Amino acid sequence: MIIILGLVILVAAVIAGVAGVLANGGHAHAVTHFAVFGYHVTGSTGTLFLYGIVVGALALAGLSVLLAGARRTSRRGREARRGLAQSRRETAAVSQDRDDLRGQRDTARRYTASTLGDDGTARNGSDPGPRGPSLFERLFERRPAAPQPAPLASQTPAPVPAAQPEPPPARAQPDQAPPS
Numbered sequence: 001m002i003i004i005l006g007l008v009i010l011v012a013a014v015i016a017g018v019a020g021v022l023a024n025g026g027h028a029h030a031v032t033h034f035a036v037f038g039y040h041v042t043g044s045t046g047t048l049f050l051y052g053i054v055v056g057a058l059a060l061a062g063l064s065v066l067l068a069g070a071r072r073t074s075r076r077g078r079e080a081r082r083g084l085a086q087s088r089r090e091t092a093a094v095s096q097d098r099d100d101l102r103g104q105r106d107t108a109r110r111y112t113a114s115t116l117g118d119d120g121t122a123r124n125g126s127d128p129g130p131r132g133p134s135l136f137e138r139l140f141e142r143r144p145a146a147p148q149p150a151p152l153a154s155q156t157p158a159p160v161p162a163a164q165p166e167p168p169p170a171r172a173q174p175d176q177a178p179p180s
Contacts, residue, residue: 020049029045
């Protein structure tokens with residue numbers, strides 16, 4: 001709608017300009033004593049009106065170029081500000097994650113330092129108690145079979161006693177001699 005309105009106004013201005021130039025031509029409408037930047041304009045008032053139209057069109061073109069450049073610069077600045085804000089949000093989130101991880105690491109170090117000494121024994125000199133199985137024992141120890149799904153009532157065979165897992169092999173205590 002705005003484009004159509006602009007087009008109608010432009011056509012009306014062109015018609016008014018052409019009518020003004022043609023209506024003020026000839027010797028009856030002579031221009032006397034008119035100068036612009038030291039240049040003396042001679043001719044009719046129609047010619048002067050035509051010069052005015054040309055100067056106005058050039059001014060309008062220059063203003064359009066100026067506003068288009070300002071709009072483009074404004075758009076670039078707006079996009080740069082949005083990008084900066086997004087970057088700051090991401091940096092803040094990453095910094096928060098880093099601080100959380102540092103806090104967890106420091107807490108774990110303090111806990112480890114408060115419970116164990118440098119040689120892996122308890123700091124208060126007492127025996128830390130039985131330790132869990134070693135990595136080797138955990139990897140190669142026999143494990144009970146995985147649980148099987150319950151059979152349906154129509155397919156239930158006679159009950160079979162459940163197999164007992166083998167006990168782990170006895171460990172020799174370091175202060176006891178092996179049996180001979």
